[in-house]
Amino acid sequence: MTHPTAQFTAEQTATALPYAALAKAIEALLRDPSVSVPPRTVMPLPGGGSLFVMPATDARVAITKLISFVADNASRGLPSIQGDIVVFDAVTGQRRALLDGPTVTARxxxxxxxxxxxxxxxxxxxxxxxxxxxxxxxxxxxxxxxxxxxxxxxxxxxxxxxxxxxxxxxxxxxxxxxxxxxxxxxxxxxxxxxxxxxxxxxxxxxxxxxxxxxxxxxxxxxxxxxxxxxxxxxxxxxxxxxxxxxxxxxxxxxxxxxxxxxxxxxxxxxxxxxxxxxxxxxxxxxxxxxxxxxxxxxxxxxxx
Structure with missing residues (x-):
């Protein structure tokens, strides 16, 4: 059975991640021995920015974060961080959600x-x-x-x-x-x-x-x-x-x-x-x- 991918806007992503609850979730993750996080890949971009590829998984959820960082984007009227986080079911490999990358990063x-x-x-x-x-x-x-x-x-x-x-x-x-x-x-x-x-x-x-x-x-x-x-x-x-x-x-x-x-x-x-x-x-x-x-x-x- 195919499950549809839930796509979260920036506002929906923020609503789903209250700071106090997220801090507790981070503490719980640090106590979880099933978490695996390999080194991130950072690729320089021709314009002076960087492209980040960041995977991680536990026993149930797997993610890949794909974002760009361009420090001087404010001068272009653009955010410094852009991209998405793709969430997968770690057991079946099915894609379950697409979160707004800059919002997750900030929060x-x-x-x-x-x-x-x-x-x-x-x-x-x-x-x-x-x-x-x-x-x-x-x-x-x-x-x-x-x-x-x-x-x-x-x-x-x-x-x-x-x-x-x-x-x-x-x-x-x-x-x-x-x-x-x-x-x-x-x-x-x-x-x-x-x-x-x-x-x-x-x-x-x-x-x-x-x-x-x-x-x-x-x-x-x-x-x-x-x-x-x-x-x-x-x-x-x-x-x-x-x-x-x-x-x-x-x-x-x-x-x-x-x-x-x-x-x-x-x-x-x-x-x-x-x-x-x-x-x-x-x-x-x-x-x-x-x-x-x-x-x-x-x-x-x-x-x-």
């Missing part, structure tokens, strides 16, 4: 940061400083409001209009928000910091607080970076570093360019398996993994 990345904050943040009351007011800035704002109950947000962006738009979005959700023009200075007032820039250059050189939780999201290749190398070294000397997966060993540009031995840092799965005592600031480096997309597909499949 699962924010849900991973949310889960890390739930497990590691010394303080969760905010304010949360968001550096980079694009799609990921918006998704992280929504995720931390929904999953941690943060009510106050400070927003910094190289584009004042982008920062103002994210501030207005926060206020439309009944949250307190303000634009800040000096991200480094703002860190002194914010125990929560999320960096979601295009990571083409260093965006943060200030010293985070001793009780800071930082989710560094923008840099996901060895050449990209958002945080100055000396800040990364200081953070790990004063506190602890955690990476999303072992793929970060060769992808975490912020840490690699600071000459930090990334392979010595625990992963989010390690933290969930054996909770750590948190002392000092926490630097959580997120690079992305097809397992997060599989968690999203599992959540959609279970609801269906």
């Amino acid at each position: 699962r990345t924010a849900a991973v940061s949310l889960l890390a904050a739930q497990k590691l943040a010394p303080r969760t009351d905010g304010p949360l400083l968001i550096v980079g007011a694009g799609v990921q800035g918006r998704s992280h704002l929504e995720a931390f409001a929904e999953g941690l109950g943060v009510r106050e947000f400070w927003v910094h962006s190289r584009s004042a209009s982008s920062a103002n738009a994210l501030v207005a979005h926060a206020q439309s959700l009944g949250l307190q928000a303000r634009r800040v023009d000096a991200a480094d200075a703002a860190q002194a007032h914010c125990p929560l910091v999320v960096s979601t820039t295009s990571a083409q250059q260093v965006a943060l050189r200030g010293t985070p607080r001793d009780d800071a939780f930082i989710a560094a999201v923008g840099a996901f290749t060895p050449r990209m970076m958002e945080w100055a190398p000396e800040v990364c070294r200081d953070l790990l000397a004063r506190g602890m570093g955690v990476v999303d997966t072992r793929d970060a060993d060769h992808e975490a540009g912020d840490l690699l360019q600071a000459d930090i031995d990334v392979s010595a840092l625990p992963t989010l799965a390690d933290v969930i398996a054996a909770p750590r005592e948190v002392r000092g600031p926490v630097f959580f480096k997120s690079c992305g993994w097809a397992g997060w997309d599989l968690a999203a597909a599992r959540l959609v499949s279970s609801a269906a």
Whole structure:
């Protein structure tokens, strides 16, 4: 019997993936020994972008994520990330769903940061400083409001209009928000910091607080970076570093360019398996993994 493929629009994909539920789905996936995620394939594109092919499976669901990333697409009026996630029945091989790739990417990345904050943040009351007011800035704002109950947000962006738009979005959700023009200075007032820039250059050189939780999201290749190398070294000397997966060993540009031995840092799965005592600031480096997309597909499949 042939089952029709359910095709989800961006809006339908977002509705199917509430942040708090997705964070729980990600934690459940990290406890599931049947999950298999091979290294992703990254192919350079002639125009300077990249094509990502990211498969993953567990005992029931298999997915392939196929997306492109072009950092300067904003200048063309186009999104930086485009593509789809195809969901299959792992037993029969039948195609079951087609999810909007950029929406899944935005929501699962924010849900991973949310889960890390739930497990590691010394303080969760905010304010949360968001550096980079694009799609990921918006998704992280929504995720931390929904999953941690943060009510106050400070927003910094190289584009004042982008920062103002994210501030207005926060206020439309009944949250307190303000634009800040000096991200480094703002860190002194914010125990929560999320960096979601295009990571083409260093965006943060200030010293985070001793009780800071930082989710560094923008840099996901060895050449990209958002945080100055000396800040990364200081953070790990004063506190602890955690990476999303072992793929970060060769992808975490912020840490690699600071000459930090990334392979010595625990992963989010390690933290969930054996909770750590948190002392000092926490630097959580997120690079992305097809397992997060599989968690999203599992959540959609279970609801269906």
